[in-house]
Amino acid sequence: MRYGMAALPLLYSLTASAHEPGTLVWTDDSYSRMKALAMLQSLNASLLSHPSATLTLESWCGAHHLADDARVVARRVKGADKPLPPGAREQLGIGEHDExxxxxxxxxxxxxxLSEADNWYVPSRLSAAMNQELDSTDVPFGKVVQSLHFRRETLSAQLLWQPLPTGWEDQPLPSDVHRSATPLDIPAHVLQHRAVLLTPENHPISLVVESYTSNVLAIRDAEPAIAP
Known part of the structure; x- marks a missing residue:
């Protein structure tokens, strides 16, 4: 069963390891699609109800056995650059020429x-020590600026991939439940959160866009498809 979803293969990995889970091939049937949707909705709810994406992903990694060592670490992509999204200066409360x-x-x-976070921040609202640490280390932004006692305001939370078509819950149960041997294509990014970080005085310091990869579905154990 296919719903016309153009996509990329599941595993978005770094280097292969004999001690890490291999590529999980989800099968293209209603059972797998319902399971994938349930997992994405569960992860989305957890991310929205907890202040730390890192700790939430660490819990998710351990619960679903994504790695032998269920520990999430941050890795800064050096030299990366992206223009500000439309409307970002208004969301950050800055003028056209502010850095x-x-x-x-x-x-x-x-x-x-598991995720890629794009972070546009206002250096003039941070201390010199904070800016130096952000420029020279891999330490997550939230940890660097935690002394500001910032709060997070979620602007949007969007599923980038819908495993099931609109209105599926009102349709009869398909006959192909858990009977397909065809791999299910899943896009590289499946969930995206957009948020602003603000000081207690409501001064925006950062706009962050967090894109969660298909690896959040790379569970170690998969149930085999039943032959027709």
Whole structure:
């Protein structure tokens, strides 16, 4: 069963390891699609209800056995650059000529990149020591600026991939439940959050766009498809 979803293969990894899970091939049937949707909705709810994406992903990694060592680490992508999204200066409360810096960090569990965070921040609202640490280390932004006691305001949370078509819950149960041997194509990014970080005085310091990869679905154990 296919719903016309142009996509990329599941595993978005760093270097292969004999001690890490291999590529999980989800089968293209209603059972797999319902399971994938349930997992994405569960992860989305957890991310929205907890302040730390790193700790949420670490819990997710351990619960679903994504790696032997369920520990999530941040890896800054040096030299990365991206223009400000439309409307970002208004969201950050800055003028046309105010400086904005860009930082990209990947959150990695084992050999799997689970998310990529694009971060545009206002250096004039941070201390010199904070700016130096952001420029020279891999330390996550939130940890660097934690002394500001910032809060996070979520602007949007969007599923980038819909495993099931609109209105599927009102349709009869398909006859192909868990009977396909065809691999399910899943796009490279499946979920995206957009948020602003603000000081207690409501001064925006950062706009962050977090794109979660298909590796959040790279569960170690898959149930085999039943032959027709």
């Amino acid at each position: 904005v810096r860009y930082r990209q960090v990947q959150l990695v569990c084992g050999n799997l990149v």
